[in-house]
Amino acid sequence: MDDVPDKPILDAVAALVNPNFINNCFSLASHELQTVLDLQEKDYEMIKQQALKLRIYYGAEDGWVPLEYRTNLLEKVPQIQEKNARICTRGIPHAFVERHSELMAEILVDWMKEEL
Numbered sequence: 001m002d003d004v005p006d007k008p009i010l011d012a013v014a015a016l017v018n019p020n021f022i023n024n025c026f027s028l029a030s031h032e033l034q035t036v037l038d039l040q041e042k043d044y045e046m047i048k049q050q051a052l053k054l055r056i057y058y059g060a061e062d063g064w065v066p067l068e069y070r071t072n073l074l075e076k077v078p079q080i081q082e083k084n085a086r087i088c089t090r091g092i093p094h095a096f097v098e099r100h101s102e103l104m105a106e107i108l109v110d111w112m113k114e115e116l
Helices: 007-017 019-035 041-053 067-076 101-115
Strands: 056-058 085-087
Touching: 007 019, 056 067, 067 085
Parallel strands: 056 085
Antiparallel strands: none
């Protein structure tokens, strides 16, 4: 049995440790942190148009998306019902897709079943 990883795995690791890739990630993060400061009126208009389709899940303790964002959104877009902007009660962190994708899938399935 060969102990060398498959080429696609080696390529992925090489891309991740490439200084250009890392620089691009930092540049994107810097741009987002400087540019994405608050929703604009045009953003709220778009959200209002799609409000009935939206389901939003907030972490109870989240440094990236504090609960005041939920409060502000519900105030500015009354078309979003509180039941469709839920607060996590299971202690899932902000990056839920990294380690909690199955639990999030269960939550979403239960949420969809409620609406049927």
